[in-house]
Amino acid sequence: MSFLRPVYIFFSVLILSGAAACSGRFTHSVQQVPKPQRTSPIAPDYRDSTITLAAGPHYDRSRLYTFFFGKHYRKVWAAPVEVPVLDIGTAYGGLEPLQMGGSRQTINMRLQDSTGTEYVVRSLDKEPASALPERLQQSLLADFIRDATSATNPYAPLALPAMEKAIGINYLEPQLVYVPHDPRLGEFVDEIGGAMALMERRPTDDQSDYRPMGKAPDVKSSRSAITERLTDNDSYFDARLFLRSRLFDMLIGDWSRHEDNWRWGEKAYAEKAYVYEAIPRDRDNIFYNIDDGPVLWLLQRFGVKPHFQSFKRSISASRLEKLNRSGRNLDELILAKLEWQDWQEIADSVQHALTDEVIEQGFTALPDTIAALSAAPTIRKLKARRDDLPQMARNYYKALAQKVQVVGTDKHERFEVTSQPNGDVLVRMYKILKEGDVQQLLYERTVRASETGVLELYGLNGDDIFLFSGSAKPKLKIKVWGGAGEDTYEAQDTGIAARLHLHDSEYRNTLHVGKKADVDLDNDQQAQTFDAEGWLLRYYLD
Incomplete structure (x- = not known):
């Protein structure tokens, strides 16, 4: 029906161009x-x-x-x-x-x-x-x-x-x-x-x-x-x-x-x-x-x-x-x-x-x-x-499962992503202290390649740790935005590293991910990937 689109555009323009000239009879x-014309104060x-x-x-x-x-x-x-x-x-x-x-x-x-x-x-x-x-x-x-x-x-x-x-x-x-x-x-x-x-x-x-x-x-x-x-x-x-x-x-x-x-x-x-x-x-x-x-x-x-x-x-x-x-x-x-x-x-x-x-x-x-x-x-x-x-x-x-987003906070988190032999990945996110000590499991999910094409991790602010392990190559993409803070990335095996796409600033981050990972370091990141205040821009808020 794409051939009708010009007709629709013409029809819309015609209405809009003539609408302003219409009379006031359409009041509402x-x-x-x-x-009432007279109201009592009582x-x-x-x-x-x-x-x-x-x-x-x-x-x-x-x-x-x-x-x-x-x-x-x-x-x-x-x-x-x-x-x-x-x-x-x-x-x-x-x-x-x-x-x-x-x-x-x-x-x-x-x-x-x-x-x-x-x-x-x-x-x-x-x-x-x-x-x-x-x-x-x-x-x-x-x-x-x-x-x-x-x-x-x-x-x-x-x-x-x-x-x-x-x-x-x-x-x-x-x-x-x-x-x-x-x-x-x-x-x-x-x-x-x-x-x-x-x-x-x-x-x-x-x-x-x-x-x-x-x-x-x-x-x-x-x-x-x-x-x-x-x-x-x-x-x-x-x-x-x-x-x-x-x-x-x-x-x-x-x-x-x-x-x-x-x-x-x-x-x-x-x-x-x-x-x-x-x-x-x-x-x-x-x-x-x-x-x-x-x-x-x-x-x-x-x-x-x-x-x-x-x-x-x-x-x-x-x-x-x-x-x-x-x-x-x-x-x-x-x-x-x-x-x-x-x-x-x-x-x-x-x-x-x-x-x-x-x-x-x-x-x-x-x-x-x-x-x-x-x-x-x-x-x-x-x-x-x-x-x-x-x-x-x-x-x-x-x-929703076609793209899974795991979103951290402006505090410190540790993300662990482990590839599975069948191409799935197991994702865990922990609350950690600034020194890196694990305090609490915040998130755990097996992301299935049969359902998901892209897994996205957002660290936001804070000093976050991203650990990737598993010799099997995942059957889905893994995209990571570290955000603000001094972040650490480690990919222990080449299998999962080949599916990594990392985005962070050039400022004081530590990367040990090998040559197969796709790494993009750029100080001009989008506000929506940077911290909590930037992430709020995604929403319709009063």
Whole structure:
């Protein structure tokens, strides 16, 4: 289909060139109810109040439009739903608005109760066109981008807690609310008043009293957790728990699992040593339905937003890899220590825990009107994907295993790589003192040549030791970036040395690797291979 690419480019340029000239009739608001002309300074009593309204009647388009652009979840968005009204004076004992926040697409507001526990309300409708230049935000192109929001079911996150609890992962508990034009919102009333929203406990600070977040005494951002992992080799991520969460992501078709959509429960297991447990957040892009119209189907065939994968009964290996694109960096860092046996055990466990009854129970949390419109087909697809989970796990494991990364820290590590007679290599990484004395085994995995083409070792900062042994020549490449610090390399046998590719600076490193190793000494190394601060550049961090 490459011959059609010029047509696609021409079509895109045509839209972009004409979009800026379009009229302002494509205005959009994430607030379902406009601000009344007159408001009372006295706060009404909203306790036990409800309101009936639709989340997005503007997504209900003509038959001709939906024929070309897809039915998506338009009927769900247009369906009136009875929603509890949020009374900030009484909810959770009384809430104080703190600040507005959120991404470009979502309006959210943080609130705090009398104990200091924070909550967040996040608008149900989105405004993705706000990422466009201002001159295009009232254009036909903006309207097209906004309309893609109808590919999501805005109520879908309500169905997840029962399933997440059953499979043993951390989770949030969203509830549907309507935020009124309440004078107690103060300066924020114009931004969030009149909006349907999902309200949930904010994953931050001390959650030791809250089981859904694993009773974590402290919850950290991805930036904080990754920084701790890369700077101190006493801290690590709970890889098995993270894999459980990631397999659930794949089951529900969540394509937006970038770093900022995770928080981490920090638990101390020794003095200044922590384990980080995954807490997924922002489940706006699950059970997606994007390609049921020819226009968006064609755009996907041309590679536009390939990770926007529709939720179907099954998913091929190539589509699964695309679905996981935004989460790939974290997967490569955290899941590298797990071999296929670990994946198989966890996939089987998740599959068995996610029974038909658990799945069906989850969807009872949707409003009745929405459940009648969308639950049955989604449940059927989810059960089919559940039944196929071991194969899905195998497919993604194979994709990650093609390149295995073993990442050290800014402290001192000793890497031992031993070739096996069958062409595999055994990799161990130890925590060491500056003098080289071994303190603790940090990592161990047999990297199999039948699965892996390249093994990459990153020492980052610190004085690291790399020891390579084995007379058998590995059937995979071994690439090493020593990073900062004074590093030592030793290859005791010519077999493994022939597969080595070493990269380091010319500054005070010791190399005893023979002539067969490929050695590149260059003081102008990429920042991402140098130390923890450089490695952080790989990630999408807030």
